[in-house]
Amino acid sequence: MNGGRASESLLAASGEILLLVSAADCCIVEANDFALRALRYPREALVGRPITDIECALQDAFYWDDVSAGRVTPLNEVDGMMACGDGEMLPVTKSISVFAHDGAVMLALRAGDARAASAAADELEASTSLLRAIFESTAEGLLVLELDGAIMNFNHRFAELWALHGSAMRSDRAVLRHMVRMCRPADGRSPWRSLLSIDAEEVERQVELADGRSIRVRARPLLMQQQVRGRVLTCSDITERILHERELAAARDAAAASERAKASFLAMMSHEIRTPMAGILGMTEIALQRAEDGELRRFIEMAHASAEGLLVIINDLLDFSKIEAGKFLIEAIPFDLAALLEQTLEPLRWQAGQRGLALRLERGPGLPRWLLGDPTRIRQILINLVGNALKFTTEGGVTVVAAVAGEQPGGIQLEISVRDTGIGIAPERQQSIFEAFTQSDAEIGRKFGGTGLGLTICARLCELMQGTIGVESRAGQGSTFRFRLPLGVASEEAAAELQADDTAVVARPLNVLLAEDAEVNQVYLRHTLTSAGHQVCVVGDGEAAVEKALAMPFDVVLMDVQMPGMDGFEATERIRAAGADVPVIGLTAHAMEGIREACLSHGMTDYLSKPVRSADLLALLARLGPGASPVAGVGEVSAPRGPVALARDRAVADLGGDLQLWAELLNVVWEQAACDLPMIRSGLASGDLAKARYAAHRLKSSLAVIGAEAAAEDCGRIEAALRRHDGSAASHAMGGLERSFEELREAASQAEQRSLV
């Protein structure tokens, strides 16, 4: 009994459910205390109860049926479910052992509470399904690979993106093969090599699918406990985004193209407007020289003043447009500050004098003579400020002060102030006067005129030169405009070089006889020559030319070949016949072959083709100094020189050194050629000679402007042939044009590369 009690105590102390079941009727024979507590049954309710009331997992139904039928088998550590007295279900892990007791088969059921494990499993399931929900709800396609390339998982979106179904999902390998096959063959290395590599790198590639879609694939290492365990591929369809970007880029390109077109238009306009303006100014000047005092002279003076005013406005507008379009280039060249100031103020002094005002220039101490900067723009600012000051001042004067405002490495801060004793500017307006399209008030606009852009341009120019501009003023007490620019101090060598160049360009003044019937050319050439310091005598026909040339000692005769009455050739022959050896330069608009021979054979020293480039003319004249053998000198300059594909520097010089303008004109020419060349071709092919001739003529002028000599000449040949109704000669010349154009393109691209360097 002692032993029995001891074992009973042992059973009672057990932390497991222990039930003894009789195999005969499947009823509970004995239960330990723990079982009573865990199952919440009083002993009398539990003992004698069928075990199937307690054991309630589906398997148990089969198990206890087998036991009833005599098939008794032990169980080891299997999952089970027990119904408690209060209706609760208790998940358990149980074992059943079989033994015989007093001749009866008994089963000992030992069960442990599995709630913890089952709760953990539930929790695991909850977090797994949460993870799964997240995995599935992301908008991106996800693929998780093991290191050996086996697929751990992918989401629906992934299958959708890669059109994975049926046989494509046959195996892991098939999935990857299918993906690679979906892609358009990549140029060069396949993106998959790096995307599927087994390293810790994060890789992003865009792959193009054969169906036209673009997929961005990001591959990241899958890290578990700091170790790379696999790779996660994130895929998103970026087709739409790319299309969108392309549309944006197209829109941007269109905008840029339209911006370019606008800039080219402006460049053309500046050229187109300035040329007739020069004509108007030149003509009114000539008229003034000839006009008697009186009403007519006053009219012409007014016309001249108006034209000058208009030119200022136009220049302002064009400058402003160029600055706004970012097309304004600032130079850094050596210049003589004192000379710049003097030259700039000289004409303004005259203007001041007219109005009874004083214009003074004061120079502060320590100003270097040679500075590095953009003298043209500094002059522009100064003219603007002084012009304004004069405009708004009725008595007193204007004082310009140039001073060193500070030192900086390699240079100085130059400050120039313009002080007037004019009407002044109210404080509230001082802010806005440098902004575009504001004049300090509408009344002033009406009273003094102008675009109101002058100060804006000054401010922008200062900005472009990294400088500042400002104003101090009190209404009625005058204003002081002050601009400050950081400028380099030029070295002596650079300055010396510049001086040498100057002497080369500024030639000895010559006495020039100009025989030219076209008035515009008269004005232009006279202006060019007098600006360079030469003296000019103009005659309008061949007879007058012969008369003048023989009557007075000229250093050189510029002889237009085609003049009404006696032409240039005949006039030259007569001059030579009279024994005069003055150099005669033929001017001809016909860039035809053999013109040089024709000129020489008629006794001319050389020839220049029209439009005459000022640089060519001046360079030629520069070499006709005294003592130099005229013929030899001229021969040297005009050594037989065929037309070149692209005489850029000459063309740029003709455009007043404005390289930017030239580049813009070049673009205009490309656009024009794209239209005119096909027009010439089709005109020639269809026999519409008028159309072809018109196009050739138009293209010739443009080509000449940019210095495309050879192509321009070819155009001239086509035009000439068509004027003769000689279609076959025109077609032949067209072949030449096509070749010249090729060379031009080549030369232009080289020129552009040069200017980039």
Place this chain on the structure above:
Amino acid sequence: MAGTPTDYVLNEQLRVGHFIHLELSWLEHPFPFNNFMIRNADQLRQVRSLGIERIRIDPARSQVAAGDDAGESDGPAKASDDASDVDADDEAQAARDAALEEKRSRVEKNRRIRTRINACEREFLEAATVCRELSRTVFADPPRAVESAGRLVGQLTDSLMMDRDVMVHLMNDKVSGEEVYYHSLNVAMLALLLGKALGLDGGVLQLLGLASLFHDIGKVDVPDKILLKKDPLTRAEEAFLRQHCSYGVEHGRNAGLAEPVLQVIAAHHERMDGSGYPKGLKGEAIPRLARLVGLVNDYDNLCNPANPANAITPHEALSLMYAKHRRHYDEQLLKALIHILGVFPPGTVVRLSNEAFAMVLSINSARPLRPVVMVHDPEVPKEEAIIVDLDDETSVNIAKAVRPNQLPRQVFDYLSPRKRVTYYFDPATGRAGSGS
């Protein structure tokens, strides 16, 4: 790397207890699975005879005794090689041939099961069509509806009464492209199976079948708003829904259904412990056929509720009914149902003892614990998935049921658990029929 799931051993290093991955097509080896643990010398010999030089093993799942390493057992192996090299090779070759032959016959059997399931699906579709017709004609032309229902039940009963085991197949819920689910047909199917298992005679089965088909006929008077509501019903809605029993009796009487059928319609929601409705009848007060229909009706409602998101797996449904709701049901009937459907009724996703995932496709009601399963094997295309009759494959058994949302993604896609669990029985196969 330590713990890498894939290691390789040479053919001669292979031991009993190694868990191997056969890197061969399923038809190139005689085993039912591509991945398994070598259990005995026979299997070891067969694997070795496949002539694979390096065999992929999973060390984590292998159970090779520590001392039982290559060098130690090389001796006897070599000795036998030396002695009767040729004989041993021949023997192994013969064994392999035989095994492959067996496998081919297994493949043939799989094909037959597949064919049977396909045939069943066609029959099921026909029956489903009749059901659809029924719901239309029962009010327009009640005698004709009752007659065609009678004919359908007659066919079902006839095939059921043949002296053979009955296979219960899971129907693909996307047969012919549309989702077909007919609660009344499902209930009729299970009720007749259960009736046959209980030994009911043909006449009673006929009544049972009719009662099953018409048990919810009163629901036509309940607004769809209530029937299809996915959220829990309000008390008023619940009360309305409960009226379908009495409405049904009325409609059934008008259609001329027999009195026992009307009794089932009236009492199929009564429960043994008196917790049912409409009358709260208890125990024997509920007609037996009504208890039977009520039982399978509950099972089907648990598997296929109005809101599929609330569905539980067939295994869970039956477990719940057995463990928690046992008092609602006639214990004899409940146990009979469990004996027909087994622990893992068709439609349940399970984990096998070799750790493979599988879905229970069919069950032979005579051997409910060893169903026919479709096994997930990534090496085998889904369309040709391995189908294993666990009744043949005694080395493998079901470890436990798995909830579909616990499945890894590819397994889920591969096994594609049904949204609707629909059964159809097939008396033509089973062990008795396998000889024919």
